[in-house]
Amino acid sequence: xxxxxxxxxxxxxxxxxxxEIVLGIGCGLLAAGEALPSVRQLAEDLGINAMTVNKAYTLxxxxxxxxxxxxxxxxxxxxxxxxPHFPVLWQKQLSLLIAEARARGLEKExxxxxxxxxxxxxxxxxxxx
Amino acid sequence: xxxxxxxxxxxxxxxxxxxEIVLGIGCGLLAAGEALPSVRQLAEDLGINAMTVNKAYTLxxxxxxxxxxxxxxxxxxxxxxxxPHFPVLWQKQLSLLIAEARARGLEKExxxxxxxxxxxxxxxxxxxx
DNA sequence: TACCTTGTATTAGTAATCATAATACAGATA
DNA sequence: TATCTGTATTATGATTACTAATACAAGGTA
Numbered sequence: 001x002x003x004x005x006x007x008x009x010x011x012x013x014x015x016x017x018x019x020e021i022v023l024g025i026g027c028g029l030l031a032a033g034e035a036l037p038s039v040r041q042l043a044e045d046l047g048i049n050a051m052t053v054n055k056a057y058t059l060x061x062x063x064x065x066x067x068x069x070x071x072x073x074x075x076x077x078x079x080x081x082x083x084p085h086f087p088v089l090w091q092k093q094l095s096l097l098i099a100e101a102r103a104r105g106l107e108k109e110x111x112x113x114x115x116x117x118x119x120x121x122x123x124x125x126x127x128x129x
Numbered sequence: 130x131x132x133x134x135x136x137x138x139x140x141x142x143x144x145x146x147x148x149e150i151v152l153g154i155g156c157g158l159l160a161a162g163e164a165l166p167s168v169r170q171l172a173e174d175l176g177i178n179a180m181t182v183n184k185a186y187t188l189x190x191x192x193x194x195x196x197x198x199x200x201x202x203x204x205x206x207x208x209x210x211x212x213p214h215f216p217v218l219w220q221k222q223l224s225l226l227i228a229e230a231r232a233r234g235l236e237k238e239x240x241x242x243x244x245x246x247x248x249x250x251x252x253x254x255x256x257x258x
Numbered sequence: 259t260a261c262c263t264t265g266t267a268t269t270a271g272t273a274a275t276c277a278t279a280a281t282a283c284a285g286a287t288a
Numbered sequence: 289t290a291t292c293t294g295t296a297t298t299a300t301g302a303t304t305a306c307t308a309a310t311a312c313a314a315g316g317t318a
Contacts, residue, residue, distance in 0.1 A: 012306065019225055026228025038264065049308050054266070065232055070265050071315050086233070086258040094226050096148055098244065099155025099251035100219060103194055108248050115227065115244045119237050122228035139304095141276060167293065178278050183295070199294050200286045 001029045005046060013048055017056040025065060025076055026122045036066065036074040063087075130158045134175060142177055146185040154194060154205055155251045165195065165203040192216075 003020045005013055024030040036042070039057060043050040057074050060066045068074045101111055118124075130153045134145050153159040165171070168186060172179040186203050189195045197203045230240055243258065 014306080022232060023225065023228045026231040039266090040264085051266090051309085052307060055306090057265085068265070070313085071263085073264060086230075086235075090226065090229060091258070093222070094244070095247050095251045096152065097219065097223055097226065098247045099152045101155075101215075102248065102251065103151060103154040104215070106215075108245060111248055112241050112245055115223070116237060116241055118224050118227045119231065119240055122224045122231065143276085168295090169293085180279085180295095181277060184277095186294085197294070199284080200292090202293055 003042075003046065005048070014052050014055040014059070017046075017053065018059050021056070021060060022065060023123055029123075030076050032076050032078045034076045035072075036076070038073050132171075132175065134177070143181050143184040143188070146175075146182065147188050150185070150189060151194060152252055158252075159205050161205050162207045163205045164201070165205070167202050 001024050003017065005016050005020075007013070009016075021030065021036070030036075036057070037045070039050045039053040043053045046053075057066065057068060061068050061074075065077060066074050067077050098111065132146065132149045134142055134149075136142070138145075150159065150165070159165075165186070166174065168179045168182040172182045175182075186195065186197060190197050190203075194206060195203050196206050227240065239258075247253075
């Protein structure tokens with residue numbers, strides 16, 4: 001999977017990397033059980049420090065998206081993605097985004113249609129606005 | 130409208146304040162055209178510095194949620210909330226959240242239903258997960 | 259054994275953020 | 289004149305974020 005980073009922007013590198021991988025999993029570009037590059041390999045490919053990659057991996061592990069074996073490296077988590085409780089922070093962020101949309105005059109039908117569209121292809125995003 | 134801040138958490142005060150106001154607008158607790166407290170008044174009520182309130186207000190103004198008249202203070206923006214182009218950052222954040230949901234195994238129907246529910250009452254959030 | 263790979267703990271240093279405070283100013287209003 | 293708006297300025301202290309360099313631990317393999 002191709003990963004591009006914006007080294008000039010304000011978003012931290014490790015967060016960009018984490019988000020790219022989450023998007024990859026969500027889109028199916030990264031299949032369940034698929035191996036991720038080693039921290040050193042990915043760091044070299046991206047031209048960043050290995051600890052920065054490690055920070056992203058650790059974050060993904062703590063959030064339940066990947067598993068890390070000290071011997072064999074990281075891979076996309078197979079099971080248990082369907083956590084019983086969805087993260088509270090996730091719900092708060094979603095509520096805030098929807099509140100912003102309402103404040104800007106978006107109609108309920110538009111929102112629902114947009115969410116359904118993004119669900120199909122999160123990397124493309126919503127082209128209809 | 131009642132505003133509560135978490136002074137111990139990690140989220141910046143000015144951001145909490147900004148988000149609370151956005152939620153208030155989105156839920157209709159703050160009507161279009163309604164006046165907001167002055168920066169000094171709100172700062173005193175909340176026990177924070179006036180410049181912190183000013184930072185939140187300036188952010189809300191730059192994002193198109195409120196209008197600020199130097200004479201009469203701030204008020205919820207009446208028109209033009211329906212911006213022709215929805216903020217790119219908003220779409221990116223929504224795409225990321227939906228990708229996270231997919232990665233965790235949420236079904237499309239569940240997502241749509243949840244979004245519709247939150248749209249009705251963003252402050253309540255999604256209780257169904 | 260020797261060497262490769264893997265992740266990770268530690269340390270460090272630079273930079274940025276955040277909240278606050280004290281003023282001061284411009285403009286409108288009562 | 290006195291008082292209310294927002295705002296620009298400057299400063300300060302504390303904290304945190306971010307990235308990097310290095311060394312270590314553990315397992316695989318020739």
